[in-house]
Amino acid sequence: xxxxxxxxxxxxxxxxxxxxxxxxxxxxxxxxxxxxxxxxxxxxxxxxxxxxxxxxxxxxxxxxxxxxxxxxxxxxxxxxxxxxxxxxxxxxxxxxxxxxxxxxxxxxxxxxxxxxxxxxxxxxxxxxxxxxxxxxxxxxxxxxxxxxxxxxxxxxxxx
Amino acid sequence: xxxxxxxxxxxxxxxxxxxxxxxxxxxxxxxxxxxxxxxxxxxxxxxxxxxxxxxxxxxxxxxxxxxxxxxxxxxxxxxxxxxxxxxxxxxxxxxxxxxxxxxxxxxxxxxxxxxxxxxxxxxxxxxxxxxxxxxxxxxxxxxxxxxxxxxxxxxxxxx
Amino acid sequence: xxxxxxxxxxxxxxxxxxxxxxxxxxxxxxxxxxxxxxxxxxxxxxxxxxxxxxxxxxxxxxxxxxxxxxxxxxxxxxxxxxxxxxxxxxxxxxxxxxxxxxxxxxxxxxxxxxxxxxxxxxxxxxxxxxxxxxxxxxxxxxxxxxxxxxxxxxxxxxx
Numbered sequence: 001x002x003x004x005x006x007x008x009x010x011x012x013x014x015x016x017x018x019x020x021x022x023x024x025x026x027x028x029x030x031x032x033x034x035x036x037x038x039x040x041x042x043x044x045x046x047x048x049x050x051x052x053x054x055x056x057x058x059x060x061x062x063x064x065x066x067x068x069x070x071x072x073x074x075x076x077x078x079x080x081x082x083x084x085x086x087x088x089x090x091x092x093x094x095x096x097x098x099x100x101x102x103x104x105x106x107x108x109x110x111x112x113x114x115x116x117x118x119x120x121x122x123x124x125x126x127x128x129x130x131x132x133x134x135x136x137x138x139x140x141x142x143x144x145x146x147x148x149x150x151x152x153x154x155x156x157x158x159x
Numbered sequence: 160x161x162x163x164x165x166x167x168x169x170x171x172x173x174x175x176x177x178x179x180x181x182x183x184x185x186x187x188x189x190x191x192x193x194x195x196x197x198x199x200x201x202x203x204x205x206x207x208x209x210x211x212x213x214x215x216x217x218x219x220x221x222x223x224x225x226x227x228x229x230x231x232x233x234x235x236x237x238x239x240x241x242x243x244x245x246x247x248x249x250x251x252x253x254x255x256x257x258x259x260x261x262x263x264x265x266x267x268x269x270x271x272x273x274x275x276x277x278x279x280x281x282x283x284x285x286x287x288x289x290x291x292x293x294x295x296x297x298x299x300x301x302x303x304x305x306x307x308x309x310x311x312x313x314x315x316x317x318x
Numbered sequence: 319x320x321x322x323x324x325x326x327x328x329x330x331x332x333x334x335x336x337x338x339x340x341x342x343x344x345x346x347x348x349x350x351x352x353x354x355x356x357x358x359x360x361x362x363x364x365x366x367x368x369x370x371x372x373x374x375x376x377x378x379x380x381x382x383x384x385x386x387x388x389x390x391x392x393x394x395x396x397x398x399x400x401x402x403x404x405x406x407x408x409x410x411x412x413x414x415x416x417x418x419x420x421x422x423x424x425x426x427x428x429x430x431x432x433x434x435x436x437x438x439x440x441x442x443x444x445x446x447x448x449x450x451x452x453x454x455x456x457x458x459x460x461x462x463x464x465x466x467x468x469x470x471x472x473x474x475x476x477x
Contacts, residue, residue, distance in 0.1 A: 005310050007306075007310075010339070010343070010475070012335075012336065012339055012477075014398060017171075017201055017202075018171065021169070021171055021200060021201060021317075024281075024302055025169070025302060025305070025306075028302035028303060028305070028306050029306050029310075031303075032303070032306050032307075032310070034306070034310070041339060042335055042339060043335075043397075043398050061408060061411070061412060064408075065408075068399060069399075079202075080173060080202050081227060081228075090220060090223075090224075091285070093220070094220060094285050094286075094287075095285060098284050098285060100281070100285065122342075122418070125416050126409070126412050126413060126416060126418065127412075128412075143342055143343060143346035144346060144349075144350070146343070146346070147325075147343075147346050147347050147350050147352070147473070148350075150472070150473050151323050151325075151347075151350070151352070151472045151473060152472070153472070153473070154309070154310045154311070154312070154315075155306070155309050155310060155312070155315045156315055156472075156473045156474055156475060157169070157315060157316070157317040157475070158317060158339075158475040158476060158477050159171075159317050164469050166465075166469075176330075176360055176361075177330065180328070180330055180359060180360060180476075183440075183461055184328070184461060184464070184465075187461035187462060187464070187465050188465050188469075190462075191462070191465050191466075191469070193465070193469070238361075239332060239361050240386060240387075249379060249382075249383075250444070252379070253379060253444050253445075253446075254444060257443050257444060259440070259444065313468070313469045313470070313471070313474075314465070314468050314469060314471070314474045315474055316328070316474060316475070316476040317476060318330075318476050
């Protein structure tokens with residue numbers, strides 16, 4: 001039996017539109033039977049945050065980072081034409097009209113399709129994000145795991 | 160006869176400088192006999208717009224998107240140092256001085272070299288862009304075609 | 319003896335956070351015995367600038383570009399939450415607290431690990447950057463060299 005094809009994505013961006021592109025490609029590749037990994041680092045970690053505040057101990061700077069960054073995909077802005085939040089509203093409106101899945105459901109679908117969602121532990125440390133604040137069912141790893149996953153991959157992207 | 164090498168680029172960005180990087184890599188790879196595909200999605204679709212207004216039926220939101228987004232590569236801004244449009248003027252000035260091809264001609268050259276230019280149909284729907292508004296000689300496809308093209312590829316980039 | 323695995327990164331961005339991601343991946347891949355290349359183009363060239371002013375002959379526009387762009391990694395801003403320079407200060411503060419290597423040392427480490435650092439000669443021409451202004455021990459090449467390096471690669475990224 002031949003090995004499965006592999007798609008590995010580094011999700012660095014925390015923008016709604018780029019995160020959507022990442023998850024659409026991931027779900028597409030999974031539907032074509034690829035082994036798919038999304039490695040969430042820097043602002044990309046925000047895609048994995050629970051949308052409610054979780055009571056954990058933080059220092060002042062970690063609290064500030066926590067407040068300034070969006071809690072989960074639904075609160076993200078656009079990389080272009082954000083217009084103080086009008087842009088995401090417009091995009092979500094047309095997505096609904098065209099029956100396109102909203103981003104939080106694209107994340108659910110990825111988990112159902114066994115896309116491996118990894119949170120970069122180094123960035124979690126830097127930004128003061130703790131496991132309790134992130135979605136269930138994800139994995140935790142560093143750059144070594146990313147290299148191991150992607151060096152035999154077919155599609156490797158940085159988004 | 161061995162298979163040709165393959166380069167596939169997802170062009171997500173609608174910035175002049177990033178689009179230029181994408182087309183320079185695409186033309187370079189084509190010159191080295193790669194089979195090259197650029198899959199234009201989200202703001203990257205603007206690279207494929209005709210530079211004149213095309214009379215098509217649109218709803219209000221689609222008209223707004225149409226007006227706010229640049230019509231073709233020549234009207235794009237820079238990802239950095241845009242300075243209300245001064246940046247692109249400066250870049251175009253130095254490109255001319257150094258005999259570098261301006262972006263619209265890089266797109267022409269890509270078409271002459273048989274680089275496959277694909278417009279993402281899902282994003283066309285969302286942003287209300289219609290075939291009549293886009294360049295001739297391009298193809299239309301979704302994420303499945305992108306996965307098919309790039310899973311056997313050598314160079315896979317997201318720009 | 320099998321060929322070494324290859325990682326090739328196009329570093330287009332001139333942001334502190336994205337450049338850090340590029341160099342962390344590059345150093346990680348080098349530690350796993352990959353042959354690693356970072357091809358610095360457009361704003362990514364700034365990562366290779368010496369941090370002091372070097373006296374070279376420039377025309378007016380080249381002087382302007384030279385002044386507006388950061389001299390070396392330590393002077394870069396963030397892609398998100400830059401807050402007029404507060405963001406980089408905060409990130410550097412938490413990096414120090416967590417004993418993470420600051421970006422200039424990540425560049426040193428890459429050179430020690432024989433990561434090939436290439437400056438894109440076409441962009442050097444456009445932005446008026448000269449060899450004297452860039453770090454010692456780097457290479458100079460164009461898009462053809464990039465295609466040659468990455469077409470047999472395992473991990474290919476555009477950052």
